Amino acid sequence: xxxxxxxxxxxxxxxxxxxxxxxxxxxxxxxxxxxxxxxxxxxxxxxxxxxxxxxxxxxxxxxxxxxxxxxxxxxxxxxxxxxxxxxxxxxxxxxxxxxxxxxxxxxxxxxxxxxxxxxxxxxxxxxxxxxxxxxxxxxxxxxxxxxxxxxxxxxxxxxxxxxxxxxxxxxxxxxxxxxxxxxxxxxxxxxxxxxxxxxxxx
Amino acid sequence: xxxxxxxxxxxxxxxxxxxxxxxxxxxxxxxxxxxxxxxxxxxxxxxxxxxxxxxxxxxxxxxxxxxxxxxxxxxxxxxxxxxxxxxxxxxxxxxxxxxxxxxxxxxxxxxxxxxxxxxxxxxxxxxxxxxxxxxxxxxxxxxxxxxxxxxxxxxxxxxxxxxxxxxxxxxxxxxxxxxxxxxxxxxxxxxxxxxxxxxxxxxxxxxxxxxxxxxxxxxxxxxxxxxxxxxxxxxxxxxxxxxxxxxxxxxxxxxxxxxxxxxxxxxxxxxxxxxxxxxxxxxxxxxxxxxxxxxxxxxxxxxxxxxxxxxxxxxxxxxxxxxxxxxxxxxxxxxxxxxxxxxxxxxxxxxxxxxxxxxxxxxxxxxxxxxxxxxxxxxxxxxxxxxxxxxxxxxxxxxxxxxxxxxxxxxxxxxxxxxxxxxxxxxxxxxxxxxxxxxxxxxxxxxxxxxxxxxxxxxxxxxxxxxxxxxxxxxxxxxxxxxxxxxxxxxxxx
Numbered sequence: 180x181x182x183x184x185x186x187x188x189x190x191x192x193x194x195x196x197x198x199x200x201x202x203x204x205x206x207x208x209x210x211x212x213x214x215x216x217x218x219x220x221x222x223x224x225x226x227x228x229x230x231x232x233x234x235x236x237x238x239x240x241x242x243x244x245x246x247x248x249x250x251x252x253x254x255x256x257x258x259x260x261x262x263x264x265x266x267x268x269x270x271x272x273x274x275x276x277x278x279x280x281x282x283x284x285x286x287x288x289x290x291x292x293x294x295x296x297x298x299x300x301x302x303x304x305x306x307x308x309x310x311x312x313x314x315x316x317x318x319x320x321x322x323x324x325x326x327x328x329x330x331x332x333x334x335x336x337x338x339x340x341x342x343x344x345x346x347x348x349x350x351x352x353x354x355x356x357x358x359x360x361x362x363x364x365x366x367x368x369x370x371x372x373x374x375x376x377x378x379x380x381x
Numbered sequence: 382x383x384x385x386x387x388x389x390x391x392x393x394x395x396x397x398x399x400x401x402x403x404x405x406x407x408x409x410x411x412x413x414x415x416x417x418x419x420x421x422x423x424x425x426x427x428x429x430x431x432x433x434x435x436x437x438x439x440x441x442x443x444x445x446x447x448x449x450x451x452x453x454x455x456x457x458x459x460x461x462x463x464x465x466x467x468x469x470x471x472x473x474x475x476x477x478x479x480x481x482x483x484x485x486x487x488x489x490x491x492x493x494x495x496x497x498x499x500x501x502x503x504x505x506x507x508x509x510x511x512x513x514x515x516x517x518x519x520x521x522x523x524x525x526x527x528x529x530x531x532x533x534x535x536x537x538x539x540x541x542x543x544x545x546x547x548x549x550x551x552x553x554x555x556x557x558x559x560x561x562x563x564x565x566x567x568x569x570x571x572x573x574x575x576x577x578x579x580x581x582x583x584x585x586x587x588x589x590x591x592x593x594x595x596x597x598x599x600x601x602x603x604x605x606x607x608x609x610x611x612x613x614x615x616x617x618x619x620x621x622x623x624x625x626x627x628x629x630x631x632x633x634x635x636x637x638x639x640x641x642x643x644x645x646x647x648x649x650x651x652x653x654x655x656x657x658x659x660x661x662x663x664x665x666x667x668x669x670x671x672x673x674x675x676x677x678x679x680x681x682x683x684x685x686x687x688x689x690x691x692x693x694x695x696x697x698x699x700x701x702x703x704x705x706x707x708x709x710x711x712x713x714x715x716x717x718x719x720x721x722x723x724x725x726x727x728x729x730x731x732x733x734x735x736x737x738x739x740x741x742x743x744x745x746x747x748x749x750x751x752x753x754x755x756x757x758x759x760x761x762x763x764x765x766x767x768x769x770x771x772x773x774x775x776x777x778x779x780x781x782x783x784x785x786x787x788x789x790x791x792x793x794x795x796x797x798x799x800x801x802x803x804x805x806x807x808x809x810x811x812x813x814x815x816x817x818x819x820x821x822x823x824x825x826x827x828x829x830x831x832x833x834x835x836x837x838x839x840x841x842x843x844x845x846x847x848x849x850x851x852x853x854x855x856x857x858x859x860x861x862x863x864x865x866x867x868x869x870x871x872x873x874x875x
Binding site for chain 2 (some may be wrong): 194195212213214215216217218242244245246247
């Protein structure tokens with residue numbers, strides 16, 4: 180029995196850029212023109228067999244509205260990867276990605292894997308794709324053009340995330356002794372009280 | 382095959398947003414698409430639900446009939462007074478020389494013609510007219526309302542709209558300036574009329590044709606407990622009154638809610654002395670909103686406004702057990718300053734009567750409780766919700782329209798922020814629902830932006846759209862607005 184590796188991925192991005200559609204296309208292979216807004220967040224899982232390693236992608240799909248921004252940390256805390264989605268027909272959504280990157284750099288785990296997805300690539304782009312690719316490279320992230328509607332680039336995006344996370348974990352496992360690996364929490368309790376000094380036979 | 386894939390999506394995800402487009406025949410009673418994974422269950426329970434709904438409707442019908450009879454008994458004694466008051470108001474209104482007053486007087490005369498025929502329907506309003514009779518403006522307003530609810534309302538209203546249109550060719554701005562002129566011209570009698578003028582205007586401009594949105598009301602009609610042509614009332618309006626058989630219930634709850642807020646009511650009285658019109662209260666709110674300094678003061682103001690309306694309700698009901706000397710006060714001519722002395726009038730005799738009436742009512746309350754727990758039939762749901770929240774009592778005439786016109790006029794950054802978000806979410810709210818077509822979405826847009834305007838602290842938040850849309854399925858725009866703003870206040874979201 181092979182051990183499955185859990186990978187926590189969080190989707191971040193402005194409202195109505197297609198985060199939910201991306202996930203539903205990837206997990207359920209469905210697409211709805213009439214997707215309802217996500218409230219707070221939704222959670223989906225996908226199991227992968229990645230070069231013989233069983234991987235479970237735990238995908239947290241967050242709400243995009245600015246108002247729910249403050250909930251972000253709940254979801255990206257101890258996430259292995261963050262997929263930042265923007266809408267190529269909407270310039271503002273790309274700015275939102277930049278602000279997310281800044282926040283993640285500050286708040287999220289240092290080794291979080293970033294990926295940027297320019298969604299709705301079946302439509303005419305309002306964002307300079309060269310520019311966004313350059314930006315992605317500058318922050319050490321990969322960039323994908325995706326379309327949930329036409330099913331473009333989604334598999335690649337998630338596979339890339341899984342690959343990079345696995346590589347990182349492997350590197351980490353080689354460097355660090357097993358006991359202090361990520362995901363294993365060591366709770367240091369208060370030191371046990373010293374045994375009472377023996378009264379008898381002093 | 383379809384079911385298989387649906388099962389898959391159910392097991393592999395916990396998201397709620399897996400709405401899928403289905404043929405229109407697969408919709409439940411409320412017009413929501415049935416998801417394939419629920420299809421079997423729906424087919425199994427649809428007939429049972431229908432039976433239960435019939436049963437519920439019957440029970441409510443019975444309950445309301447008893448209520449209505451009581452109402453009729455009370456109102457028949459009042460009818461004589463009503464005639465007097467109506468004539469008085471006619472004279473009063475005819476003495477005025479502004480257009481609006483002429484209009485109102487002609488309505489009033491129409492009303493006297495109609496009142497013979499539509500007695501049963503008017504009984505709720507008659508009570509109101511009696512109790513508020515000393516003020517001509519109220520008569521005019523109720524005459525207006527009654528005309529709207531009378532059988533040939535549509536034709537008359539259209540004429541009215543045309544009339545108003547020809548008067549105010551320059552549009553809504555003209556209407557409001559017209560309104561302010563009239564306030565200056567005739568001290569207090571015109572305020573309500575102006576509200577009505579702007580109402581007619583906005584009905585004309587905003588909500589031209591909502592028949593499709595009230596497709597549900599067509600269903601309602603079939604379930605309609607009252608067997609009355611209430612469809613007329615609900616059609617093409619952004620505000621609808623309660624159906625007559627529910628009026629008593631509404632008044633009772635208005636009373637109950639008012640009692641909870643009694644402390645605030647007393648403070649209003651002092652405020653009313655300083656600024657006798659609602660208009661001025663509303664303008665302070667507008668100032669606060671524009672400055673975006675939403676603080677305790679504004680919330681207080683809103684509560685005060687709400688309180689005023691509660692107060693009106695108690696006047697309307699002429700509640701003897703609560704305020705023993707209220708009717709005497711009314712006959713003396715409503716004196717705002719004397720309202721502050723309710724507690725002094727709180728005699729032991731009145732208290733005893735109050736207790737007696739309470740006991741009398743408790744049996745009804747128990748029955749009501751039982752009925753509510755058994756479920757509210759769909760046709761009554763919208764109105765009963767309003768009653769339980771007190772939305773009818775808390776309506777401020779013209780307030781909603783004012784908020785809407787503000788939304789249209791000003792374009793500051795803050796406003797932009799939520800209009801953007803609202804626009805984004807409009808097409809994503811119950812997508813594919815038959816009621817949410819072009820008109821439905823407009824109504825939803827109005828409702829959401831008006832609420833965000835009234836309560837900028839909260840503004841617009843995703844998921845409010847679902848809530849608002851659900852309300853819009855059951856009631857017209859302005860009712861929903863009152864419901865939402867009030868419901869959120871009492872829940873404590875502010």
